[in-house]
Amino acid sequence: MQPAREPVEFLPDFCTAPRVLRVLMVCEAVAVVLALGGSLSHELAPRFLLLSIYLQWIGICSAAALCLIRRYAGHLSARGLVLLAYLTLLAVTFAITEITYVAGRYSGFGLLLQDASHLGFLGRSLGICAVVAALALRYFWLRSDWQQRAEAEMRARLEALQARIEPHFLFNSLNSVAALIAIRPADAEYALEDLAALLRARLSSEVPAVTTLADEMTLVNAYVRIEQLRMGERLRMDIDIAAAAMACRLPSLALQPLVENAIGHGVARLPRGGVVSLSARVDGGMLVLRVANPLAADTPAVPGNRQALVNIERRLALRYGEAATLRITRDKEQFIVDMHLPQDEHRLS
Known part of the structure; x- marks a missing residue:
């Protein structure tokens, strides 16, 4: 005992x-x-x-x-x-x-x-x-x-989220890199650097519990660039981040999985692709984030998508209590996730 x-x-x-x-x-x-x-x-x-x-x-x-x-x-x-x-x-x-x-x-x-x-x-x-x-x-x-x-x-939960590497994403990324090596070696090198950054964030045991939005956006951009190699013009990003928001702090891997879901469970399932919208601003001491992606009219809810959202929601509840919110809105054409995070220093230490 x-x-x-x-x-x-x-x-x-x-x-x-x-x-x-x-x-x-x-x-x-x-x-x-x-x-x-x-x-x-x-x-x-x-x-x-x-x-x-x-x-x-x-x-x-x-x-x-x-x-x-x-x-x-x-x-x-x-x-x-x-x-x-x-x-x-x-x-x-x-x-x-x-x-x-x-x-x-x-x-x-x-x-x-x-x-x-x-x-x-x-x-x-x-x-x-x-x-x-x-x-x-x-x-x-x-x-x-x-x-x-x-x-x-x-x-x-953070370690479980870090370890959640989708096998098909990894295989597709490596196949895309392999296809680029002969014709666009420079792009292949950049893609490998992006993939290394993502794997480091997902698998490293030294990832901080809290990071800045600027650092989190580094992972978001790396993930988007890799997915654009596979999807091409089908994947388009509309990013609107206020300058003041870039220095705000949030739990590590709280935003990148939302973008991953928006692409994997939204745009990737549409034959013509679509636009993933990402916005961030500061409002009354809160970091306000929104990730939105289009949906096909007959697209059913995806269990894996909900699991990742529940994981992030519980992590926010453990760190911030009721001060943080994660609101999900789904209609026939769009899936929207709104996240509000307090910026009080004592909550982020």
Whole structure:
């Protein structure tokens, strides 16, 4: 039986403002529960105000402590970090509770101490902290483990997509190159370079998970040039890419397979061929891509086409969640795939 896997860097970065804000929101929610759990008298409002100040103080200090732990105790194992973080949160709560109890004799915080002894006030505060901290750390642990599994699945899907070389495409490409060697050796050499680039992207284990649209278009153009050797004037491309979009980032092999499907399951099945349209633009922090190809009126849906689209759709869901969309539109004459990808840096790292 294999040992349980430890999530790496499970603790979020509490040095950032959004994380601190979430901590304060949790503390405020606890303050509401505690205030409503007391007597519903005229002292409810001041009691809620004092609880908010008290818990926000604990929240800010706890976030600062977790920030320092993540920054300077990263060498510890995940279980070591859990224990250190848990004990630190209890220590912070203990210190602030003691300060509040002492200061309560000389300030308005005495309202919180009216119905509690020293040990009672301390025990209740530490008890609440113990439960909330345990739930929070357990959530961080499970979320980190899920992210690792999701990343592993996404990598596996990328590797499966890389390994999906259509045999007929490879044979047709080699036959086209062989036919060109005698009559157009220069074109044959360029075709072999394009084929090598595609095979390198599909089979290499060192392909990055994320690339730029400019790099992805290098593969798209290589694939199109190879297919044009076989299809000639039957295959025409209409490419409209905004200059700003070329620097945008997207998962590797997210666009080239869409163009491959558009050619293989669209244009190649039409006796007269057709035009594959590819457009890209930036709109509101999103990279908007569209690939469209013509269809014959009696062309049935192709199972292989749908499989590749599902593969890409799942990869996008694993990386971006609901922030990315892949929409498919099919009518009697056209098959259109629209892909919207966020360009937030934290999603692309």
